[in-house]
Amino acid sequence: MSDSFDLGEPPQPPKPEAYRVLARKYRPQTFSELIGQDAMVQTLGNAIKRDRLAHAFLLTGVRGVGKTSTARLIAKALNCIGPDGQGGPTIDPCGVCEPCRAIAEGRHIDVIEMDAASHTGIGDIREIIDAVRYAAVSARYKMYIIDEVHMLSKPAFNGLLKTLEEPPEHVKFLFATTEVDKIPVTVLSRCQRFDLRRIPSDKLTDHFAHVAAAEGAEAEPEALALIARAAEGSARDGLSILDQAIAHAGLEGGAVRADAVRAMLGLSDRGAIRALFGMLLEGDAPGALAALRAQYDLGVDPQGVLRSLLETVHAVTLAKVGTPFDPAQPAEEREALTRWSSRLGYPLLHRLWQLLLRGHGEVAAAALPIEAAEMALLRVIHASTLPDPGELAKLVANGAPIAATTAAPAADPADAPAASLPTTVEQLAALLEAAKRPGLADQVRNHVRPIRFEAPELVISAAKPLPADFTRELGLALKAITGQNWRIGTADGPAQPSLRETEQAEADAERAQVLASPVVAAALHAFPDAELVGWTKTRSTS
Structure with missing residues (x-):
């Protein structure tokens, strides 16, 4: 009898873990990791401590500020039972108990997530209405997270009203939306609303620096600041850009550099924009056109150049009224804004804004964008040589000929x-x-x-x-x-002192000297009502 051996399949090497993009990998798992929403976290924490929990929450804000993440955190906070299984609702969920882990992994049977963009009808809402009557299977609360809730149809909203008005005690609704104005007022009035703010650039920069360090990637501070500015307050958008920048740096074999990020995003160099803005103020038409073409040759959209110039005018105006500088601004940009704000008046800044804004719109609609941008800059330079309308009216009122006040110089x-x-x-x-x-x-x-x-x-x-x-x-x-x-x-x-103040001081001193002379003093003593009249100080023209 021969022995037989069942070798079976050869051992397989372990499959590598699938790569997760940074926006998913670094999704906040606790309220302390949720950046830029301190007011909302404090309000929610106080409500939990005082057992004043609403039955429906509405989370609104721009994309990528953490609406869905916040909804999941609220579900964890209300269903956490602690490591020992004896805990209650808390603003600091443990993250280790079964409800916390199941909710974080998206597999909890009592936490139902629904995308309203693909479930818009009354039939989908009717399923929720029928299910809310049944108690939670294993959690403290049955949670319904409805993302992009503004996409629900009008019948769907109407069907949800009664349940929102008097829901069972074991049910909580969590709505998330980017367009709160599309939600009926009747629904808004039945929810506790939280407006999640855009995340400030400085906090995004710090967050991206932490993520880059955790990923073992070097990144220049200016590069992170550029990414934060391009994210426009959205952590998800910024992490997506950072993901791409790290991949690009890996191919190049170096750190995430500002010039690479600028080229990747098609952003204008801030120093080049400041130089171009200075040329516009000085009336340097050839230099301005050459600077614009240089940006265009680097792949920068002409409309983006006009937008950056508009941002510069806005920043100068804010500096002029005394608004604090953005912490993310480099020192040389602050110095330039301070210098321009001291030189430029409000009428000129408003005129620059209107001219650049008009040029931005023309470039957006033009068949020849770069040519339209050049004409817009030339219009700005030409208009900078014209007097302000108020000054023009004053000149005309004083008798100055209009041709003399508006004509450009005869020669360069x-x-x-x-x-x-x-x-x-x-x-x-x-x-x-x-x-x-x-x-x-x-x-x-x-x-x-x-x-x-x-x-x-x-x-x-x-x-x-x-x-x-x-x-x-x-x-x-x-x-x-x-x-x-x-x-x-x-x-x-x-x-x-000014020349006028100097002349006036000299005239006053000479008058005082004349009044103090013995002859004039004696005459004034003899005639107390007498005055020294007709005294003028001839202005020196040397």
């Missing part, structure tokens, strides 16, 4: 011979007088209190109110006269 200022630069405010006023700009010369005499004058740079005191767009108009006039770009700004600090 760059082609004009460079004049000797003034070194004092008095010389500056005289230069403007000689260039047939008497109105601007008078404004210089009346308002310019210099803090630093090192031509072609002039910093004047901001303590005394200045006319709207004064620094811009003065800079454009001096560029046309001298052929050089002038940097004119305002600042706080000790400053010299």
Whole structure:
């Protein structure tokens, strides 16, 4: 009798675990891991402690802020029994008991998730209505999580109203939606509503840094900041971008770099945008067109360039009104915004916004986007040489001819011979007088209190109110006269008096000296009602 051996199938190597994308792998499992929603967590924690739990919760917010994750966390919090099986509802579910693990793995029989986008009809809701009458099998509460609830039909919403009004004590409803305005008011009034906010960029940056470290990937802080800005407050969107960036860095054999992320997303370089914005302010048309073409050659969408310029104008305006800077902004961007906010007036900023906004719309609808973007930038540069409508009305009221106030320079200022630069405010006023700009010369005499004058740079005191767009108009006039770009700004600090204040002080001192002379003093003593009249101080023009 021969022995036989049943060898069976050869041992198989263990199957590698399927890769999970970062957005799923790092989905929050506790409320402490839910970033940017502290107010909601505190409110829910207080409700659990005081046993004031609503029977229906509505979670609303933009994509990727954690609505479905929060719904699952609430299901875990209300059904957790603790490691010893004796616990009750808690804002800190243990994560180790059977209900917590089953809910986290999506296999709990009493936690039913439904996608309203694919179950929109009254028939689907009727199944829920029939099932709520039966008690939970093993959990404390039977939970119904309905995602994108706004997709339900009107009959479905109507069929749900009565159950929402008086649900059984063992049932809780958790609704999630991105479009809360599409939900009937009758449903809203029966739910406890939580508005999940967009996650701030700085918190997203910190979160992405933690995820990158956990994945063993190096990432530049600027790269993470770019990803956070592109995510627009959505953790899921940001993690998807980070996933792609890590894969790209792996192919390149290096860290997640800012330039690679910028190229991957088609984003404009912030430094290039700041340089382009400066060219627009200086009226440098060839430089602006070349900078735009350089961005276009790198694959940046022309509409994206216009959008970045709009963001820059908005940021300058916020800096001008004193809004705190975004912590994610680099130091050089803050310095540029501070400098521009001190130089540019509100009328010019509003005009830039309107011109760029119009250009953005034209580029979006244009058959030739890059050409439309170039024309939009040229329109901005041309409009920057025109006076403000209020100033134009003032000039016309003062008798200035319209042609003289709106015409562009006859020749390119760059082609004009460079004049000797003034070194004092008095010389500056005289230069403007000689260039047939008497109105601007008078404004210089009346308002310019210099803090630093090192031509072609002039910093004047901001303590005394200045006319709207004064620094811009003065800079454009001096560029046309001298052929050089002038940097004119305002600042706080000790400053010299203006020419008008100096002349007035000299006149007052000379008048006081005349009044103190023996002859005049004796005459005033003999005639107490007498006055010194007709006294003027001749302005020096040297």
